[in-house]
Amino acid sequence: MSERTHTESAASETGATEPTASDETVLEVDGLSKYFTQGSGFFAGVSLDFDRFPPIDTEQERVKAVDDVSFEIRRGETLGLVGESGCGKSTLGRTILRLLEPTDGSIYFKGEDLADIEGGELRDKRSEMQMIFQDPQSSLDPRLKIGQIVEEPMRAHGMLDAGGREQRAKMLLEKVGLDPHHYNRHPHAFSGGQRQRVNLARALSVDPDFIVCDEPVSALDVSIQAQVLNTMEQLQEEFGLTYLFIAHDLSVIRHISDRVAVMYLGNIVELADKEELFENPQHPYTEALLESIPVPDPRKKGARGVLEGEVPSPVDPPSGCRFRTRCPKLIAPENYDLTDEKWAQTRSFMRAVKRRTFEPMPAERIRREFFDGDLPRGEAGEIVAEAIDVLPAERRRPDETAPESADGWTEATDLLLESFAQQSICARERPAYELEAEYGTAPHYAACHLHR
Numbered sequence: 001m002s003e004r005t006h007t008e009s010a011a012s013e014t015g016a017t018e019p020t021a022s023d024e025t026v027l028e029v030d031g032l033s034k035y036f037t038q039g040s041g042f043f044a045g046v047s048l049d050f051d052r053f054p055p056i057d058t059e060q061e062r063v064k065a066v067d068d069v070s071f072e073i074r075r076g077e078t079l080g081l082v083g084e085s086g087c088g089k090s091t092l093g094r095t096i097l098r099l100l101e102p103t104d105g106s107i108y109f110k111g112e113d114l115a116d117i118e119g120g121e122l123r124d125k126r127s128e129m130q131m132i133f134q135d136p137q138s139s140l141d142p143r144l145k146i147g148q149i150v151e152e153p154m155r156a157h158g159m160l161d162a163g164g165r166e167q168r169a170k171m172l173l174e175k176v177g178l179d180p181h182h183y184n185r186h187p188h189a190f191s192g193g194q195r196q197r198v199n200l201a202r203a204l205s206v207d208p209d210f211i212v213c214d215e216p217v218s219a220l221d222v223s224i225q226a227q228v229l230n231t232m233e234q235l236q237e238e239f240g241l242t243y244l245f246i247a248h249d250l251s252v253i254r255h256i257s258d259r260v261a262v263m264y265l266g267n268i269v270e271l272a273d274k275e276e277l278f279e280n281p282q283h284p285y286t287e288a289l290l291e292s293i294p295v296p297d298p299r300k301k302g303a304r305g306v307l308e309g310e311v312p313s314p315v316d317p318p319s320g321c322r323f324r325t326r327c328p329k330l331i332a333p334e335n336y337d338l339t340d341e342k343w344a345q346t347r348s349f350m351r352a353v354k355r356r357t358f359e360p361m362p363a364e365r366i367r368r369e370f371f372d373g374d375l376p377r378g379e380a381g382e383i384v385a386e387a388i389d390v391l392p393a394e395r396r397r398p399d400e401t402a403p404e405s406a407d408g409w410t411e412a413t414d415l416l417l418e419s420f421a422q423q424s425i426c427a428r429e430r431p432a433y434e435l436e437a438e439y440g441t442a443p444h445y446a447a448c449h450l451h452r
């Protein structure tokens with residue numbers, strides 16, 4: 001346990017210091033994957049398939065929650081991890097700490113591969129890596145006193161004697177901005193922000209190097225969030241902590257992070273210095289996320305709502321770039337003679353057909369509304385014309401039910417997707433590129449074919 005832990009002054013609510021990262025790599029994640037098997041129990045994943053003999057199919061559906069993720073975190077650094085709900089942030093955090101078994105890949109913590117160790121050795125390592133969860137309410141046992149809660153990890157790791165643990169717990173309560181006299185009180189007497197401070201004291205009790213913070217301020221009022229974040233920054237400085245900070249809120253990520261990783265459907269799609277990421281985003285998904293931040297200036301409201309469509313299922317994610325099915329910058333397939341304008345029109349037509357966002361209408365009107373009257377030249381134009389042909393025809397009378405149309409929509413969608421979307425490099429290859437950074441010195445990674 002470090003000397004300075006006991007001698008430095010208590011953390012205050014104000015005057016956050018900028019944490020400084022060293023060159024030493026504390027954590028290196030290499031090709032890490034975590035797949036979940038749908039369901040559980042003996043018959044999970046077993047289905048009957050009467051086209052086979054015997055008619056049992058044991059092929060299991062696997063949720064690719066984290067898929068081939070690699071990055072490093074330096075000592076004293078905060079790496080922010082941001083992305084929409086369900087993209088795999090929590091699973092990544094838990095797999096790094098081996099609270100979940102990795103499906104593949106390595107997790108080097110201070111040079112040692114955690115994926116290789118088991119039992120007592122893993123338990124010992126756990127004291128060096130802690131986790132703080134989102135909900136301070138449910139993560140504190142209401143029957144225990146604050147002191148017992150903070151001391152519990154020390155007891156589990158056989159740290160200090162009873163007197164030493166009490167002394168350390170009181171010191172830590174003060175460090176996290178609580179009155180040490182709260183030692184004998186129960187959690188129900190505390191506000192959300194105070195409870196999260198108790199969680200911080202508990203995580204710090206075993207003197208960890210690395211903390212995974214999983215949405216630690218999301219459940220708190222905005223006014224309390226900044227105070228808790230400031231305390232976390234002060235504790236980082238004082239105890240030499242390294243954070244992986246998970247949040248979906250970009251303003252929280254901007255407040256706390258040194259570098260930021262953006263996650264989409266189990267992959268990291270962009271990783272750069274905070275300043276670089278916010279000022280010079282290079283992945284269309286990051287751009288869309290940044291543009292979806294509510295802007296205080298009402299005159300600028302045009303920029304919102306750019307993230308269209310549903311996130312695909314992590315059971316069967318898109319080939320190539322996982323964002324391609326929603327990407328406004330999908331690259332044109334090279335095998336057609338398409339101008340930028342005609343590609344943009346073809347793409348929006350393809351999207352409208354796939355989502356069935358227009359009523360059946362005459363071919364001439366489709367050409368006019370989607371293509372300014374001119375289809376793309378050559379083979380691309382022939383394919384579009386064929387798709388228009390198979391779309392259901394318009395109703396002749398308003399009371400007439402639409403002609404049996406589902407097949408026409410599906411046929412046109414399949415034709416367009418197979419001929420255009422799936423021919424794009426975005427569908428054929430997985431992108432991974434390092435770019436020149438404009439701000440700061442850290443490498444800028446953006447997994448997007450636009451940067452080839």
Ligand SMILES: Nc1ncnc2c1ncn2[C@@H]1O[C@H](COP(=O)(O)OP(=O)(O)OP(=O)(O)O)[C@@H](O)[C@H]1O
Pocket residue numbers: 036037038063064065083084085086087088089090091092248314
């Ligand atoms: N135990 C599990 N079994 C099966 N699927 C799971 C399990 N845990 C998570 N998943 C799935 O893995 C994917 C990633 O989930 P995860 O909770 O890691 O995302 P997240 O980005 O942290 O989302 P949120 O911000 O909503 O917590 C989701 O599709 C989720 O449904």
